[in-house]
Amino acid sequence: MTSSSTHANGVAQQRPNRDVIISVRDLVVGFGDKTIMKGLNLDVYRGEVLGFVGGSGQGKSVLTRAILGLVPTRGGAIRVFGQDRDALAPLERRALEQRWGVLFQNGALFSGLTVKQNIQMPMREMRDLSQRLMDELAMLKLELVGLSSDAADKFPSELSGGMVKRAALARALALDPELVFLDEPTSGLDPISAAEFDELIGTLQQTLGLTVFMVTHDLDSLYSICDRVAALAEGRVIAAGPLETLLASDHPWLKAYFHGVRGGRLTAARVEQKDEQWKPAPTTP
Ligand SMILES: Nc1ncnc2c1ncn2[C@@H]1O[C@H](COP(=O)(O)OP(=O)(O)OP(=O)(O)O)[C@@H](O)[C@H]1O
16 A cells, blocks of 8 residues: 655655554563663554654664664564564574664774675675675665765775765665664764765665664654654653654653754744745746
8 A cells, every 4th residue: 555645855755555564562671670661562664764763761772672683572572574583493584684784873884894895794694695796786885875986995994974874874785675774874974964864865765665764863864854753752652653743742752852942943944944845836927
């Protein structure tokens, strides 16, 4: 089931159909005597960019890592592509993990490897490819994320912050995933680089048909590329839906986030911008 909608940035696009790609039910996660997720529920639909927001330390990264199977859960169920990874045999789990790519916070590139070697790391682990083919694929991935071939033989320390993010995105795309997890992809970037990175994610999502789960603090990203937003507070998803729905919420955290001192300025500016777009074109006499 698909229908057309308008992206937050005004670009017409397909609304995500209702195929659930990630389903989280009654999830409980904790460390020691601290419970972080207290019965969390969330659905992520095929072909959408879901922005996941929440205060610092609320558990956004923990949820991402729980979905990826990197932290143990204490209760509930997580299904990705309809499969419960804990119930899978090792080979099936490996096949499932090849269907997603991850951009960890700050890129998490291996500092001792060049960009090309970083991109080839998942290929080496998961595929049996010749070096020549891996070299060609690495160059394609670099081009896809807007990096020149000169970047291939550089080490992460020789790259700018924006280039690190792009190289990390290229690595996340190494195995042609259907689903991509992005943990604060624009953090640490200046506003221009952040906007360019948002645009890149939006373009890739549309051209490659990706489903994107994006943890972010960046209000601009929510406005420009997210189809839906989910908000985390007190161990649960307190709201999920189009940004307009969250903007209208009375929940104290959402009100503070979107209409507080910093968020309020951006929200007002964006609403004004949208009003401008909605004005009818002037008629010629
Ligand atoms: N391996 C761990 N062991 C113990 N506590 C942990 C572990 N990983 C995360 N936590 C705790 O879980 C809580 C949530 O952390 P998480 O990194 O998910 O927050 P976040 O919402 O992503 O924050 P931020 O926006 O600041 O990145 C924090 O209190 C953190 O200290």
